[in-house]
Amino acid sequence: MSVKIRLQRHGKKGKPFYWVVAADARSKRDGKYLEKIGTYNPNTNPATVDLNLDAAVQWLHNGAQPTDTARAILSYKGALLKHHLDGGVRKGALTQEQADAKLTAWIEAKAGKVDAKKDGLTKAQSDAKAKAFKAETAANEKRIAAQTEAAKAPEAVVEEEVAAEAETPAAEENTEETEA
Known part of the structure; x- marks a missing residue:
């Protein structure tokens, strides 16, 4: 068999x-x-x-x-x-002791290589997360800035209209005084 x-x-x-x-x-x-x-x-x-x-x-x-x-x-x-x-x-x-020592040394070296690879992968993963977080933060700041400007724009238009209305009656009064 x-x-x-x-x-x-x-x-x-x-x-x-x-x-x-x-x-x-x-x-x-x-x-x-x-x-x-x-x-x-x-x-x-x-x-x-x-x-x-x-x-x-x-x-x-x-x-x-x-x-x-x-x-x-x-x-x-x-x-x-x-x-x-x-x-x-x-x-x-x-001897058996020499063979065991060689095997133990090889296993420890192999474990060190595997741990180094795991650490490298973990570091790369954390770097990618940090980079993504920075990009997300920048995008959020841009979005918030755009929203605040969009909110200010209608206020500015309202303020301009109020200012224009305030100027218009004064101009009408000036015209009436000129006619009289």
Whole structure:
């Protein structure tokens, strides 16, 4: 029986969510599996991967072949590196402590890179929000200024009419005095 480590699709239409499973190569994509190893959610940025590292490495030791996407996920989480280091320990090239130290250092470096990306995305998102807020504030100020000018314009017209009416009777009086 040939065993594959592959993705099993879950989630709704347009919002995929995957389980990483070890399954018989002859079973259907979403069918029977031997063991659930983890989950993969590509909808988040960066993608969320939750993987049982020891179970994945055990299946790799037993000869399970990952699919291309599953291989990328296993590599991302360090399962392939641990499998490789365990092979070195079996051959006597290094001790278990050295292998564990290398794996821990790699995982910490990877976590630092992921955190840096998350911080960069958060900073970009907050900068975009601040820029949008400034633009909205400027638009609101323009709108308020236009409304106040529009409100002043009828008042000015009324004031001009009042002033014109005030001048008109005085002019009529002047005309009457000239005629007399």
